[in-house]
Amino acid sequence: MLQYVSEIWTLTKRERKELNIFERKVCRRILGPECDNEKEIWRILTNKEIYASVKKPTIIETIKLNRLRWFGHVQRMEENRIPKRVLYMNLGTTRLRSRPRNRWQDAVREDGRIVGGKG
Numbered sequence: 001m002l003q004y005v006s007e008i009w010t011l012t013k014r015e016r017k018e019l020n021i022f023e024r025k026v027c028r029r030i031l032g033p034e035c036d037n038e039k040e041i042w043r044i045l046t047n048k049e050i051y052a053s054v055k056k057p058t059i060i061e062t063i064k065l066n067r068l069r070w071f072g073h074v075q076r077m078e079e080n081r082i083p084k085r086v087l088y089m090n091l092g093t094t095r096l097r098s099r100p101r102n103r104w105q106d107a108v109r110e111d112g113r114i115v116g117g118k119g
Contacts, residue, residue, distance in 0.1 A: 006063045007070035010107045016060050023059045024050055064111040071108045 002022075011019070027050045033042040034049075045053070057065070077084045087105075 002059065003062060003066065007066045008104060009063060009067070010102050010104055011060070011063070012102075019059050019063075027054055064114065067104075067108055068111050068115065 024047060028045060031045060031050065031053060033044055035042055051058075074083050074087055079085075
């Protein structure tokens with residue numbers, strides 16, 4: 001449910017951080033505390049221990065892969081299909097003068113660089 005329509009998300013640093021925190025919180029809840037037999041106390045798992053035990057891509061990595069998969073799907077579409085036309089549509093407007101928000105194409109370009117493609 002968390003990843004619903006994640007192909008079209010453009011995340012800020014703050015949103016990525018909040019998603020990572022949420023993911024670790026859920027994993028801690030599922031895995032539960034760990035008992036240290038020597039000291040006979042219960043302790044909460046560290047972030048490294050959580051990632052080592054889960055062994056799956058993080059939510060941010062999954063969102064990036066979903067975005068790239070959707071981009072590839074749209075690229076293979078015929079030219080007259082609406083999603084492909086919208087992807088390359090030029091609205092003819094200018095962006096704000098201050099630092100503009102990232103566009104979806106910017107996020108896909110960055111994801112492609114991370115995976116090893118050309119930018």
